Amino acid sequence: MGVAVTPILALDDVSKHFGPVEVLHGLSFALYPGEVHALIGENGAGKSTTMKILAGYQPASSGRILLNDAAVTFDTMRDAEEQGIVMIHQEFNLAELLTVEQNMFLGRELRRGPFLRGAEMQRQTREHLARVECHADPRAPVQELSNSDKQMLEIAKALSRDARVLIMDEPTAVLTSNETEILFQQVRALRERGTAVMFTSHKLDEVKAIADRVTIMRDGKVVFSGPAEGLSEHDMAEAMVGRELSDLYPARPETVPGEVVLRVRDLDVPGHARDIGFELHRGEILGIAGLVGSGRTEAMEGLCGLRPATGAVEIEGEPVTIRRPSDALDRGLCYLTEDRKTRGLLLDKSMRENVTLQALPRRAGMMIDRAGEERILDEAIRDFDIRGARGVRVGNLSGGNQQKLLLAKVMQSEPRILVTDEPTRGIDIGTKQQIYRFLRGLADRGTSVIVVSSEMQELIGLCDRVLVMRLGRITGQLAGRDITERGIVRLAMGIAQEPGSRTGQGDVTPASNTIDADRPT
DSSP, X not given: OOOOSSOSEEEEEEEEEETTEEEEEEEEEEEOTTOEEEEEEOTTXXXXXXXXXXXXXXXXXXXXXXXXXXXXOOSXXXXXHHTTEEEEOSSOOOOTTSBHHHHHTTTSOOEETTEEOHHHHHHHHHHHHHHTTOOOOTTSBGGGSOHHHHXXXXXXXXXXXXXXXXXXXXXXXXXXXXXXXXXXXXXXXXXXXXXXXXXXXXXXXXXXXXXXXXXXXXXXXXXEEEESTTOOHHHHHHHHHSSOOSOOSOOOOSSOXXXXXXXXXXXXXXXXXEEEEEEEETTOEEEEEEOTTSOHHHHHHHHTTSSOOEEEEEETTEEXXXXXXXXXXXXXXXXXXXXXXXXXXXXXXXXXXXHTTTTHHHHOSSSOOHHHHHHHHHHHHHHHTOOSOTTSOGGGSOHHHHHHHHHHHHHTTOOSEEEEESTTTTOOHHHHHHHHHHHXXXXXXXXXXXXXXXXXXXXXXXXXXXXXXXXXXXEEEEEGGGOOHHHHHHXXXXXXXXXXXXXXXXXXXXXXXXXXXXXXX
């Protein structure tokens, strides 16, 4: 592919300060027409801040932004959009109470005199959504959409604006592999039309698949910027973190799991999962796999009292009734949500207020012990390597630091059984390694861990045993060396097991129903 001599958009020696803290240090790199440029680095490396400067959401403290080789200043994101620079944010930038159609045209509604052209906006919305194979109803409130449909709506909005430069911050974090390929088809089409595309992703296989050029950041500086050709995933990972990452997953113990601490029978979550039965041993990491629509998340939310559910649950041999999350917490059963931004953390509050929130009923009397909260935060920062100013709004932390803070918050409840849903979604490989080691350390100390994950390599590398769900039921289980991508996929697709492969115990039911087959987890 020929690359134009003059970049369409570039940074020249750009720095950024937040108060006395310098977060970007003299960045220089360029985006060319007809090129896909990946910006990668650990959480906290400065990627999102860099993208926001390029798209007019934040001003640079020093240095220049160059548009077609001429210095420009974007006072607002609208200034950048008028120049054809459009950004898709990592956090959804949608009005939840408005409809899909209203969000698509928000701020640029089609009018005939004083009247809205509703029928035309609805028609165009369907066309834009069809482009990314999203089947959401234009009249549906956005709050009713799944996370993946919200992301596809964000992408469709951006594509509808005929951008000269499209900037995407973690666009695939909540997408399935099929949805990701649909997005990449659109990215390739934009490249052919001469659009400059910049995106971040922690999935280095995606970077290899789509990027022409790669810029790697570490600690607010560019440590590499050049062609993607010849860069392996391992090369990129090591440049990002500045250390060897050959041992991403901690070693599994050779000892047999301990006694059963959780026994689940005939768990039904209406409309989502049925006849769920399994056992969890002390010190075991149990994975839950399945395709979108399998009911993984809903089943675990039902178990932990976050959804209405029926069935028999025993914890350490004692029958328990769990109708609400507090019932689960009282029994030492804690849930770490997949949605840290909406359901896990208070983004407008500080780290101190977040880390102690779940444990307040146990720790607070008539008055909240502020000094005690500060000590807890000190421990969390140390134990989880959380990086950020103590008083910063949690919404301004990087995704990886938010995830570590959420984990620290959940651990304040001192769980004996920890259910984690997508514990490493949207975080960098270095932070993944830290979380994997923490979860294995918990298991080694006798805590039982359930990991719900869409990443098969994560399940294969981390878990002692994996249950696979399909259409709301458990189809089988894999253990030890039998935990393979092929084995997981066959069970997830409902394909008969090959002779000699392990299947579930007596409580495993074949997937013969069609519960909620089209609903994403």
